[in-house]
Amino acid sequence: MEKKKVVIALGGNALGNNIQEQKEAVAKTAQVIVDLAAQGLELVVTHGNGPQVGMIQKAMDELATNYTDNYMETPLPTCVAMSQGYIGIDLQNAIKYELHRRGMDVKVSTILSQVEVDKNDEAFRNPTKPIGRFLTEEEAKRNQENGIPCMEDAGRGYRVVVASPMPKKIRELLTIKTLVDAGHIVITCGGGGIPVVDEDGKLSGVNAVIDKDNASSLLAAELGADYLIILTAVEKVAINFGKENQEWLSDLTVDQAKEYIAQEQFAKGSMLPKIEAAIRFAESGEGRRTLITLLDKAAAGIAGETGTVIHK
Ligand SMILES: Nc1ncnc2c1ncn2[C@@H]1O[C@H](COP(=O)(O)OP(=O)(O)O)[C@@H](O)[C@H]1O
Numbered sequence: 001m002e003k004k005k006v007v008i009a010l011g012g013n014a015l016g017n018n019i020q021e022q023k024e025a026v027a028k029t030a031q032v033i034v035d036l037a038a039q040g041l042e043l044v045v046t047h048g049n050g051p052q053v054g055m056i057q058k059a060m061d062e063l064a065t066n067y068t069d070n071y072m073e074t075p076l077p078t079c080v081a082m083s084q085g086y087i088g089i090d091l092q093n094a095i096k097y098e099l100h101r102r103g104m105d106v107k108v109s110t111i112l113s114q115v116e117v118d119k120n121d122e123a124f125r126n127p128t129k130p131i132g133r134f135l136t137e138e139e140a141k142r143n144q145e146n147g148i149p150c151m152e153d154a155g156r157g158y159r160v161v162v163a164s165p166m167p168k169k170i171r172e173l174l175t176i177k178t179l180v181d182a183g184h185i186v187i188t189c190g191g192g193g194i195p196v197v198d199e200d201g202k203l204s205g206v207n208a209v210i211d212k213d214n215a216s217s218l219l220a221a222e223l224g225a226d227y228l229i230i231l232t233a234v235e236k237v238a239i240n241f242g243k244e245n246q247e248w249l250s251d252l253t254v255d256q257a258k259e260y261i262a263q264e265q266f267a268k269g270s271m272l273p274k275i276e277a278a279i280r281f282a283e284s285g286e287g288r289r290t291l292i293t294l295l296d297k298a299a300a301g302i303a304g305e306t307g308t309v310i311h312k
């Protein structure tokens, strides 16, 4: 029997706020991933980088200002590449250790990946992707005055926002496919992929952070996956989120989801891209389903006991 293929997207906010927290978080994440591998699923793991990419950019800017005379801003695609490296390797080692502990012989690989975007994507004129830490209203105001756009992020405070164009093509798709077919658990498309444009065969990075849920949806569709699992900070998707009449959803059809989007039920830069990613995946082929839930609930969600499932 053919193995079921699953793309698991891990939220950037679930990776901790510093190197030590990340090590602890990935150890827990690895247990969930290896539980799924033990069920005989083919796994591809993607991850967010919102908090991390903002932190890297700030750190690089401070380094550049303090330690060189030739100050040069570190481009966002370079920061995304750095985030793919250090998050990927921590995840890879944690998964490998968990497999080893359970006596399972499965290979794990991290693939740095570049994702093409359209340089005319209107997202470049309308930044919506929150990065870095949460800010107070005063800090956000000061940033705005200095030309750094900020937005309120789903009732949790303010954050810097950057352009988040739609992913069009995953450049390393063939490599990823080859490794999955060879039985590897593949970690890839971290932080949505390094955003690039292709100009006559020359790839150049562009200043953006692709939404990892959108990149994961494209990856899942291109790999012909059966399931996209988006693990985040809520057990279920809600309508009237955070209000008195909040209602948790267990099952959502594409048509219902589109209706709720029209009613602006899902916050931009947080839940909206997840729902849009789920819709695109469902529409990319028969029987394709997305589960949105907490990391701890992944197995229960797959068993149909919790989470929100989005399907045609
Ligand atoms: N309608 C909604 N239902 C559930 N959560 C929502 C909704 N709208 C906004 N959210 C927020 O979206 C968050 C998930 O988005 P985000 O933090 O960006 O995800 P990630 O885990 O990928 O970093 C939830 O923790 C919640 O605060």
Ligand SMILES: NC(=O)OP(=O)(O)O
Binding pocket: 010, 011, 012, 013, 047, 048, 049, 050, 051, 130, 190, 191, 192, 209, 210, 211, 212, 213
């Ligand atoms: N790149 C990205 O989507 O990161 P988050 O999931 O952390 O927002």
